[in-house]
Amino acid sequence: MTRDLRARSVLAGEASAAAAELEAALATPSVSHAAAFFDVDNTLLQGASVYHLARGLYRRRFFTFAEIAAKGWQQLAFRLRGETPDSVAKARASALSFIAGHRVSEVEILVEEIFDELMADRIWPGTKALAQQHLDAGERVWLVTAAPVEVARVLARRLGLTGALGTVAAQSDGVYTGVLVGDILHGPAKAEAVRALAKHEELDLTACSAYSDSVNDLPMLEMVGNPWAINPDSRLRRHARTAGWQVRDYRTGRRATRLLLLTAGASGVTLGAVSAAVAIQRCLSRGCASRRRVS
Numbered sequence: 082m083t084r085d086l087r088a089r090s091v092l093a094g095e096a097s098a099a100a101a102e103l104e105a106a107l108a109t110p111s112v113s114h115a116a117a118f119f120d121v122d123n124t125l126l127q128g129a130s131v132y133h134l135a136r137g138l139y140r141r142r143f144f145t146f147a148e149i150a151a152k153g154w155q156q157l158a159f160r161l162r163g164e165t166p167d168s169v170a171k172a173r174a175s176a177l178s179f180i181a182g183h184r185v186s187e188v189e190i191l192v193e194e195i196f197d198e199l200m201a202d203r204i205w206p207g208t209k210a211l212a213q214q215h216l217d218a219g220e221r222v223w224l225v226t227a228a229p230v231e232v233a234r235v236l237a238r239r240l241g242l243t244g245a246l247g248t249v250a251a252q253s254d255g256v257y258t259g260v261l262v263g264d265i266l267h268g269p270a271k272a273e274a275v276r277a278l279a280k281h282e283e284l285d286l287t288a289c290s291a292y293s294d295s296v297n298d299l300p301m302l303e304m305v306g307n308p309w310a311i312n313p314d315s316r317l318r319r320h321a322r323t324a325g326w327q328v329r330d331y332r333t334g335r336r337a338t339r340l341l342l343l344t345a346g347a348s349g350v351t352l353g354a355v356s357a358a359v360a361i362q363r364c365l366s367r368g369c370a371s372r373r374r375v376s
Contacts, residue, residue: 114285116243117215118275118301119208120293121226121236124311127203130228130236137195185231185255192235204240207331208311211292212242221282225275225291225301227267246274272300296320 122129212222221243226233230247237245249262264270279286287306291298296316302308310321310328321328 113219115288116221117290118225123294125208133199205331269300
Protein backbone atom coordinates (compact mmCIF):
# COMPACT_ATOMS: atom_id res chain seq x y z
CA MET A 82 0.00 0.00 0.00
CA THR A 83 1.35 3.44 -0.93
CA ARG A 84 1.78 6.13 1.71
CA ASP A 85 -1.18 8.09 0.28
CA LEU A 86 -3.51 5.08 0.33
CA ARG A 87 -2.38 4.25 3.86
CA ALA A 88 -3.11 7.80 5.01
CA ARG A 89 -6.60 7.73 3.49
CA SER A 90 -7.35 4.38 5.12
CA VAL A 91 -6.28 5.71 8.51
CA LEU A 92 -8.38 8.87 8.07
CA ALA A 93 -11.41 6.84 6.93
CA GLY A 94 -11.04 4.56 9.94
CA GLU A 95 -10.69 7.40 12.40
CA ALA A 96 -13.69 9.26 10.95
CA SER A 97 -15.87 6.16 11.11
CA ALA A 98 -14.71 5.41 14.66
CA ALA A 99 -15.49 8.97 15.74
CA ALA A 100 -19.07 8.58 14.49
CA ALA A 101 -19.41 5.27 16.34
CA GLU A 102 -18.01 6.78 19.55
CA LEU A 103 -20.87 9.27 19.57
CA GLU A 104 -23.39 6.45 19.29
CA ALA A 105 -21.68 4.48 22.04
CA ALA A 106 -21.69 7.50 24.35
CA LEU A 107 -25.48 7.61 24.13
CA ALA A 108 -25.83 3.95 25.09
CA THR A 109 -25.60 2.35 28.50
CA PRO A 110 -21.91 1.99 29.37
CA SER A 111 -20.50 -1.54 29.29
CA VAL A 112 -17.95 -2.81 31.77
CA SER A 113 -16.77 -5.48 29.35
CA HIS A 114 -13.42 -5.01 27.61
CA ALA A 115 -14.56 -7.34 24.83
CA ALA A 116 -16.69 -6.43 21.81
CA ALA A 117 -17.78 -7.93 18.50
CA PHE A 118 -17.42 -6.48 15.01
CA PHE A 119 -19.63 -7.70 12.17
CA ASP A 120 -19.23 -7.12 8.44
CA VAL A 121 -22.61 -6.57 6.75
CA ASP A 122 -22.82 -7.70 3.13
CA ASN A 123 -23.30 -11.49 2.95
CA THR A 124 -22.20 -11.81 6.58
CA LEU A 125 -25.22 -10.33 8.35
CA LEU A 126 -27.32 -9.41 5.32
CA GLN A 127 -28.09 -11.72 2.42
CA GLY A 128 -26.53 -10.06 -0.61
CA ALA A 129 -25.14 -6.54 -0.85
CA SER A 130 -26.78 -3.60 0.92
CA VAL A 131 -26.03 -1.37 -2.08
CA TYR A 132 -27.83 -3.83 -4.37
CA HIS A 133 -30.94 -3.78 -2.17
CA LEU A 134 -30.86 0.02 -1.99
CA ALA A 135 -30.66 0.33 -5.78
CA ARG A 136 -33.41 -2.27 -6.18
CA GLY A 137 -35.71 -0.32 -3.88
CA LEU A 138 -35.19 2.85 -5.84
CA TYR A 139 -35.64 1.05 -9.15
CA ARG A 140 -39.04 -0.15 -7.93
CA ARG A 141 -39.92 3.50 -7.45
CA ARG A 142 -38.98 4.18 -11.10
CA PHE A 143 -36.23 6.61 -10.27
CA PHE A 144 -33.87 5.22 -12.90
CA THR A 145 -34.16 2.96 -15.93
CA PHE A 146 -33.24 -0.65 -16.54
CA ALA A 147 -30.69 0.53 -19.10
CA GLU A 148 -28.95 2.65 -16.47
CA ILE A 149 -28.74 -0.14 -13.90
CA ALA A 150 -27.61 -2.59 -16.62
CA ALA A 151 -24.81 -0.20 -17.62
CA LYS A 152 -23.62 -0.07 -14.03
CA GLY A 153 -23.73 -3.85 -13.85
CA TRP A 154 -21.49 -4.06 -16.93
CA GLN A 155 -19.04 -1.61 -15.32
CA GLN A 156 -18.96 -3.73 -12.19
CA LEU A 157 -18.27 -6.88 -14.21
CA ALA A 158 -15.31 -5.17 -15.87
CA PHE A 159 -14.14 -3.98 -12.47
CA ARG A 160 -14.30 -7.53 -11.09
CA LEU A 161 -12.26 -8.88 -14.00
CA ARG A 162 -9.57 -6.21 -13.84
CA GLY A 163 -9.41 -5.91 -10.07
CA GLU A 164 -8.92 -2.78 -7.98
CA THR A 165 -6.29 -0.28 -9.01
CA PRO A 166 -5.51 3.12 -7.46
CA ASP A 167 -6.85 4.79 -10.62
CA SER A 168 -10.16 2.87 -10.69
CA VAL A 169 -10.77 3.50 -6.99
CA ALA A 170 -10.01 7.21 -7.38
CA LYS A 171 -12.40 7.52 -10.35
CA ALA A 172 -15.15 5.66 -8.54
CA ARG A 173 -14.71 7.84 -5.46
CA ALA A 174 -14.91 11.05 -7.48
CA SER A 175 -17.97 9.85 -9.41
CA ALA A 176 -19.88 8.82 -6.30
CA LEU A 177 -19.19 12.09 -4.54
CA SER A 178 -20.26 14.20 -7.50
CA PHE A 179 -23.77 12.73 -7.24
CA ILE A 180 -24.42 13.25 -3.51
CA ALA A 181 -22.89 16.72 -3.21
CA GLY A 182 -25.49 19.30 -2.19
CA HIS A 183 -28.11 16.83 -0.95
CA ARG A 184 -29.36 16.63 2.61
CA VAL A 185 -28.27 13.76 4.84
CA SER A 186 -31.77 13.54 6.36
CA GLU A 187 -33.28 12.79 2.95
CA VAL A 188 -30.92 9.88 2.40
CA GLU A 189 -31.70 8.53 5.86
CA ILE A 190 -35.44 8.54 5.11
CA LEU A 191 -34.84 6.53 1.95
CA VAL A 192 -32.74 3.97 3.79
CA GLU A 193 -35.37 3.54 6.51
CA GLU A 194 -38.07 2.82 3.93
CA ILE A 195 -35.99 0.41 1.89
CA PHE A 196 -34.79 -1.46 4.99
CA ASP A 197 -38.41 -2.27 5.85
CA GLU A 198 -39.21 -3.17 2.26
CA LEU A 199 -36.20 -5.23 1.16
CA MET A 200 -33.63 -5.79 3.89
CA ALA A 201 -35.46 -6.70 7.11
CA ASP A 202 -36.32 -10.24 6.01
CA ARG A 203 -32.86 -10.83 4.51
CA ILE A 204 -30.95 -10.78 7.77
CA TRP A 205 -29.23 -14.12 8.36
CA PRO A 206 -30.87 -15.56 11.52
CA GLY A 207 -27.69 -17.42 12.45
CA THR A 208 -25.52 -14.31 12.30
CA LYS A 209 -28.11 -12.27 14.17
CA ALA A 210 -28.09 -14.94 16.90
CA LEU A 211 -24.31 -14.69 17.18
CA ALA A 212 -24.59 -10.92 17.63
CA GLN A 213 -27.26 -11.39 20.28
CA GLN A 214 -25.00 -13.77 22.21
CA HIS A 215 -22.43 -11.00 22.52
CA LEU A 216 -25.07 -8.53 23.66
CA ASP A 217 -26.37 -11.00 26.23
CA ALA A 218 -22.81 -11.36 27.54
CA GLY A 219 -22.65 -7.60 28.16
CA GLU A 220 -20.47 -6.87 25.14
CA ARG A 221 -20.99 -4.11 22.61
CA VAL A 222 -21.61 -5.03 18.98
CA TRP A 223 -20.68 -2.84 16.03
CA LEU A 224 -21.26 -3.26 12.33
CA VAL A 225 -18.20 -2.55 10.18
CA THR A 226 -18.99 -2.01 6.50
CA ALA A 227 -17.93 -0.25 3.33
CA ALA A 228 -21.55 0.83 2.89
CA PRO A 229 -22.41 4.46 3.69
CA VAL A 230 -22.55 4.99 7.43
CA GLU A 231 -26.16 6.17 7.06
CA VAL A 232 -27.12 2.68 5.81
CA ALA A 233 -25.05 0.97 8.51
CA ARG A 234 -26.66 3.00 11.30
CA VAL A 235 -30.17 2.03 10.25
CA LEU A 236 -29.21 -1.64 10.23
CA ALA A 237 -27.57 -1.39 13.66
CA ARG A 238 -30.46 0.50 15.20
CA ARG A 239 -33.12 -1.84 13.82
CA LEU A 240 -31.22 -4.89 15.11
CA GLY A 241 -30.62 -3.40 18.55
CA LEU A 242 -26.84 -3.27 18.15
CA THR A 243 -24.49 -0.73 19.69
CA GLY A 244 -23.66 1.19 16.53
CA ALA A 245 -21.94 1.12 13.18
CA LEU A 246 -18.70 1.91 11.41
CA GLY A 247 -19.19 2.82 7.74
CA THR A 248 -17.93 5.00 4.93
CA VAL A 249 -18.21 8.67 5.89
CA ALA A 250 -19.01 11.44 3.43
CA ALA A 251 -18.26 14.93 4.73
CA GLN A 252 -21.18 17.24 5.42
CA SER A 253 -21.78 20.81 6.44
CA ASP A 254 -25.00 21.89 8.16
CA GLY A 255 -26.60 18.56 7.24
CA VAL A 256 -25.70 18.76 3.56
CA TYR A 257 -23.15 16.57 1.76
CA THR A 258 -20.14 18.59 0.61
CA GLY A 259 -18.97 16.17 -2.08
CA VAL A 260 -15.82 15.18 -0.17
CA LEU A 261 -15.14 11.74 1.28
CA VAL A 262 -13.51 11.66 4.71
CA GLY A 263 -10.42 9.61 3.98
CA ASP A 264 -11.50 6.70 1.77
CA ILE A 265 -14.13 3.98 1.45
CA LEU A 266 -14.16 1.84 4.60
CA HIS A 267 -12.81 -1.25 2.89
CA GLY A 268 -10.02 -3.71 3.65
CA PRO A 269 -7.28 -2.05 5.74
CA ALA A 270 -9.54 0.92 6.49
CA LYS A 271 -11.89 -1.37 8.45
CA ALA A 272 -8.99 -2.46 10.65
CA GLU A 273 -8.04 1.17 11.24
CA ALA A 274 -11.61 1.98 12.28
CA VAL A 275 -11.73 -0.96 14.70
CA ARG A 276 -8.32 -0.03 16.14
CA ALA A 277 -9.35 3.59 16.71
CA LEU A 278 -12.66 2.61 18.31
CA ALA A 279 -11.00 -0.01 20.50
CA LYS A 280 -8.54 2.57 21.79
CA HIS A 281 -11.31 5.01 22.67
CA GLU A 282 -13.50 2.34 24.30
CA GLU A 283 -10.52 0.71 26.10
CA LEU A 284 -11.22 -2.64 24.49
CA ASP A 285 -8.87 -5.58 24.67
CA LEU A 286 -8.66 -6.69 21.03
CA THR A 287 -7.38 -10.12 22.05
CA ALA A 288 -10.73 -10.63 23.80
CA CYS A 289 -12.76 -9.25 20.89
CA SER A 290 -14.44 -11.10 18.03
CA ALA A 291 -14.84 -10.25 14.34
CA TYR A 292 -17.04 -11.79 11.67
CA SER A 293 -16.80 -11.56 7.88
CA ASP A 294 -17.43 -13.43 4.63
CA SER A 295 -14.58 -11.89 2.65
CA VAL A 296 -10.83 -12.40 2.42
CA ASN A 297 -10.63 -8.60 1.96
CA ASP A 298 -11.41 -8.30 5.67
CA LEU A 299 -8.36 -10.25 6.83
CA PRO A 300 -6.79 -7.08 8.33
CA MET A 301 -9.78 -6.77 10.67
CA LEU A 302 -10.13 -10.49 11.36
CA GLU A 303 -6.46 -10.98 12.18
CA MET A 304 -6.36 -8.16 14.72
CA VAL A 305 -8.85 -9.77 17.14
CA GLY A 306 -8.53 -12.81 19.33
CA ASN A 307 -11.66 -14.56 18.01
CA PRO A 308 -12.05 -14.29 14.23
CA TRP A 309 -14.98 -16.01 12.51
CA ALA A 310 -15.60 -16.77 8.83
CA ILE A 311 -19.32 -16.45 8.03
CA ASN A 312 -20.61 -17.61 4.62
CA PRO A 313 -16.97 -17.31 3.50
CA ASP A 314 -15.63 -16.90 0.01
CA SER A 315 -13.26 -19.66 -1.10
CA ARG A 316 -10.05 -17.82 -0.15
CA LEU A 317 -11.28 -16.92 3.31
CA ARG A 318 -12.55 -20.46 3.86
CA ARG A 319 -9.10 -21.88 3.08
CA HIS A 320 -7.41 -19.32 5.31
CA ALA A 321 -9.84 -19.99 8.17
CA ARG A 322 -9.31 -23.72 8.01
CA THR A 323 -5.54 -23.34 8.00
CA ALA A 324 -5.65 -20.88 10.91
CA GLY A 325 -8.16 -22.92 12.90
CA TRP A 326 -10.85 -20.22 12.91
CA GLN A 327 -14.53 -20.84 13.50
CA VAL A 328 -16.52 -21.18 10.24
CA ARG A 329 -20.29 -20.91 9.83
CA ASP A 330 -22.11 -21.15 6.50
CA TYR A 331 -25.82 -20.38 6.58
CA ARG A 332 -26.26 -20.73 2.83
CA THR A 333 -27.73 -23.93 1.43
CA GLY A 334 -28.15 -25.29 -2.09
CA ARG A 335 -30.29 -23.14 -4.36
CA ARG A 336 -30.14 -20.14 -2.01
CA ALA A 337 -26.33 -20.12 -2.11
CA THR A 338 -26.35 -20.18 -5.91
CA ARG A 339 -28.85 -17.34 -6.05
CA LEU A 340 -26.83 -15.24 -3.64
CA LEU A 341 -23.66 -15.74 -5.64
CA LEU A 342 -25.44 -14.44 -8.73
CA LEU A 343 -26.90 -11.47 -6.88
CA THR A 344 -23.65 -10.42 -5.27
CA ALA A 345 -21.15 -11.14 -8.05
CA GLY A 346 -21.56 -7.65 -9.46
CA ALA A 347 -22.61 -5.80 -6.33
CA SER A 348 -19.63 -6.93 -4.28
CA GLY A 349 -17.30 -4.63 -6.21
CA VAL A 350 -17.54 -2.07 -3.44
CA THR A 351 -16.37 1.07 -5.19
CA LEU A 352 -18.55 0.72 -8.27
CA GLY A 353 -21.37 -0.48 -6.06
CA ALA A 354 -21.11 2.79 -4.17
CA VAL A 355 -21.31 4.70 -7.45
CA SER A 356 -24.48 2.82 -8.44
CA ALA A 357 -26.11 3.67 -5.12
CA ALA A 358 -25.07 7.30 -5.44
CA VAL A 359 -26.62 7.50 -8.91
CA ALA A 360 -29.85 6.06 -7.55
CA ILE A 361 -29.91 8.38 -4.54
CA GLN A 362 -29.21 11.45 -6.65
CA ARG A 363 -32.05 10.69 -9.05
CA CYS A 364 -34.38 9.87 -6.22
CA LEU A 365 -33.66 13.05 -4.29
CA SER A 366 -33.89 15.23 -7.40
CA ARG A 367 -37.46 13.94 -7.89
CA GLY A 368 -38.45 14.43 -4.27
CA CYS A 369 -38.93 10.76 -3.44
CA ALA A 370 -38.17 11.25 0.25
CA SER A 371 -41.62 12.68 0.72
CA ARG A 372 -43.43 10.08 -1.42
CA ARG A 373 -45.35 7.12 -0.10
CA ARG A 374 -43.70 3.76 -0.30
CA VAL A 375 -44.54 1.80 -3.45
CA SER A 376 -45.28 -1.88 -2.80
